[in-house]
Amino acid sequence: MKELDLILKNIKNKEVLPIYFFHGEEPYFIDVAVKALEHDFLTEDEKAFNQTVVYGKDTSYQDILSLARQFPMMGDKQVIIVKEAQDLRLNDEENRILEAYAENPVPSTVLVFAHKHKKLDSRKKAAKALDKAKALFLSESIKENNLPKWIADECTKLNIKTAPNIAHLLAEYMGNNLSRIANELNKMKIIVKEGQVLDGTIVENHIGISKEYNIFELQKALGTKNANAAFRIAYFMGKNPKNNPFVMMLSSLYNYFSNVIIYQTMTGQPQQAIASEMGVHPYFIKDYAESARLYPLKHATRVISILREFDMKGKGLGAVNMTEAELIKELVYKIIHVDKIKMKV
Known part of the structure; x- marks a missing residue:
């Protein structure tokens, strides 16, 4: 993922986006970025009140975005991390509410999606809204001849x-x-x-x-x-x-x-x-x-x-x-x- 170094630098400097939607075939770059947001952005005290980790198979976009619209209990930011986001269903209704949130995210929330092993369907309106918001990050596999x-x-x-x-x-x-x-x-x-x-x-x-x-x-x-x-x-x-x-x-x-x-x-x-x-x-x-x-x-x-x-x-x-x-x-x-x-x- 070409933007990874810049993302890591910005996280270290506490300069974060309201949404990160990581997707693509290569899980490694997604793991590195999500790990930085999970461990290096909030302090340990802030994490206790303002950090939530959920898994795609156990939740829905509607529930996640309801959490995202809440305000931090203590501090200026809350972080919501959705792991295995590829397991989320993206039907017409879910697509609509994700699109609406991408167009108007809550500034006090850092919402992170780890959508691994495949791309988000670019034909979806939500994908286009995320891309327009510069919140969509593609993690591509490294070609064999570029690996060394x-x-x-x-x-x-x-x-x-x-x-x-x-x-x-x-x-x-x-x-x-x-x-x-x-x-x-x-x-x-x-x-x-x-x-x-x-x-x-x-x-x-x-x-x-x-x-x-x-x-x-x-x-x-x-x-x-x-x-x-x-x-x-x-x-x-x-x-x-x-x-x-x-x-x-x-x-x-x-x-x-x-x-x-x-x-x-x-x-x-x-x-x-x-x-x-x-x-x-x-x-x-x-x-x-x-x-x-x-x-x-x-x-x-x-x-x-x-x-x-x-x-x-x-x-x-x-x-x-x-x-x-x-x-x-x-x-x-x-x-x-x-x-x-x-x-x-």
Whole structure:
């Protein structure tokens, strides 16, 4: 959510809006904003009289707005927080009263809606009224290729120095579970001493991601055609499928070899332009350059076809009774020997 930093700053400065309607697919940004309004705006004494938390499944817009029209018992403001607001019914009558309140909110009330995992229907008049009042805040999911940058930015905010591959390693292994990533980074903030660099060893010891047997290292081994390393990593990853989901592995390798193809098609252009097109840090361009040398365009394209083939096999099509460990080993073999594999027409 782009406005999050400004919202947090304003809450800290006690400059709040009468309504906040947070909605969207990404729950993490909504949780951060709501937590700040819940814990950092009123004093502990004020909360006892002037803060109310309700849940969407237990109430209605009509009841919530009746509460919102009341005045604070002590102090200048009251805060009403509606968690799980996506469970509220928004029929015609509820839509009408929410629209009316959005057009004329009570100044002494801070009304907060946490409408998670989906957007508010923009066709509703209430949504249009909230948007016009600048009370509607969309929390969008971070695209996969932007996740390492988000992690790197969070590390910067926390003053955590990292080795070059750490943001990508965390992104590859934890996916876009921003809450989990944020929790781990806050833990690292405590563990990593001043001047120390967050590297693979610290990640392995405290987050549980092996610096030797993970998708990032498999990707590196395949990218450099290091067959011994690739088969060794595949063997150990196959023994622990719970921590190495096959579908995540395929997605990561698909992105990597798609970038190899991008490098092939943009050869001769500035590295910054190539990195921008790939959505990676320029630091990693040298890795793609090496892979592009080992996997000419014809072979890199063939790898993409192999990955699609194994996506189908992973779903049980054409791979009867094959375990994930067997699929991983066969996949690695075919990629390493892609120049010798005859593709089906």
